[in-house]
Structure formats: structure tokens, C-alpha cells
Amino acid sequence: MMTRAVVPGSFDPVTYGHLDIIQRARRLFDEVVVAVLENHSKQFLFPVEERVEMLKEVTRDWPGVTVDYFSGLLVTYMKKVSARVIVRGLRALSDYEYELQMALTNHELDEEVETIFLASSAHYSFLSSRMVKEVASMGGKISDFVPPYVEQKLKAKFKERG
Ligand code: PNS
Numbered sequence: 001m002m003t004r005a006v007v008p009g010s011f012d013p014v015t016y017g018h019l020d021i022i023q024r025a026r027r028l029f030d031e032v033v034v035a036v037l038e039n040h041s042k043q044f045l046f047p048v049e050e051r052v053e054m055l056k057e058v059t060r061d062w063p064g065v066t067v068d069y070f071s072g073l074l075v076t077y078m079k080k081v082s083a084r085v086i087v088r089g090l091r092a093l094s095d096y097e098y099e100l101q102m103a104l105t106n107h108e109l110d111e112e113v114e115t116i117f118l119a120s121s122a123h124y125s126f127l128s129s130r131m132v133k134e135v136a137s138m139g140g141k142i143s144d145f146v147p148p149y150v151e152q153k154l155k156a157k158f159k160e161r162g
Contacts, residue, residue, distance in 0.1 A: 005029040005085040017124035021089035075110040
């Protein structure tokens with residue numbers, strides 16, 4: 001039986017921290033679906049199409065990894081793609097409360113759905129899309145945080161915004 005896991009997130013934009021989790025999830029599961037949240041009420045820098053496109057580009061040569069988007073409840077999406085496992089990365093203790101709340105809510109909504117946490121690699125434990133955007137918006141160096149393709153997109157986005 002093929003095992004399929006979903007790595008959900010905002011990915012605004014994808015960082016090396018996310019990619020580390022996706023890669024490690026792929027070592028544990030046959031198929032990994034990266035599910036990008038399309039939520040119009042959240043203020044994203046990149047529209048969902050661009051967040052998906054960046055992820056597709058940087059995971060292009062990764063067998064068993066697909067990229068999709070979802071709106072509404074994650075548990076509904078899990079049913080749609082016939083997956084039961086959610087994989088999330090845990091960076092620091094500060095992530096834990098929010099992550100536990102999400103995991104418990106999702107399990108309450110659908111008891112078939114389980115969340116597995118992977119400890120973020122120490123190398124990326126400080127990394128967040130929010131910090132990357134802040135550094136990029138002020139012209140700082142982000143090449144250690146995101147792949148070159150994403151770096152270009154960020155630079156273009158802030159240039160276009162002026
Ligand atoms: O990268 P993020 O922003 O931490 O990811 C959060 C995400 C997308 C996993 C979470 O907001 C989510 O699953 N949203 C969908 C709405 C939902 O299912 N809510 C109930 C469970 S918290």
C-alpha cells in the first residue's frame with residue numbers, strides 16, 4: 001500500500017526550512033503532497049498561484065512530491081486526496097502551542113487524521129517566511145534562506161512594490 005502524507009502550509013514563500021521538512025517527509029512516505037493554503041482573508045505577499053509555482057519549480061526533480069493548493073478545512077482536503085497523515089515541522093518550543101492546537105483540532109474534526117511532527121534541522125530552526133520577507137524587503141541577503149529561484153521572485157516582488 002502506498003503511504004501518502006500531506007505537508008500543508010502558507011509557503012509565503014517556501015524556504016529551505018520547508019524544503020528540509022518536505023524532503024524528510026518523503027523519506028518516510030511514498031508520496032508527499034505539499035498543500036498550499038489559498039485563503040483570501042489572510043494577507044499573503046504572493047498569491048496562491050505564485051506560491052504553488054515556486055514550490056513546483058524548486059521540487060521539480062523530487063520524485064514522489066506533488067504540489068497542490070486547498071481552501072477551507074485541511075481535514076476536508078485530506079479526504080479529497082485520500083491521505084491521513086499531516087506532517088509539520090517544529091522549530092522551537094514557541095511553535096508547539098499553535099501546532100498542538102491545530103493537530104488536536106484536526107483530530108477532533110476527523111479522527112482518522114493524524115499529525116506527525118518532525119524536528120526542524122538545527123540549521124533552519126530560526127528560519128521563517130516572515131523573517132525572510134522582512135530581510136528581503138530591506139534589501140538584505142537571503143541566499144542562505146531560500147533557493148535562488150525564490151530569491152529572484154522575492155526581489156522582483158519588492159521591486160514591483162517599490
Ligand atoms: O504555514 P502555516 O501558515 O503555519 O500553515 C497553517 C495551515 C495552512 C496548516 C493552517 O492554517 C490550516 O490548515 N488552515 C486551514 C484551515 C483549517 O483546517 N483550520 C482548522 C485546523 S487549525
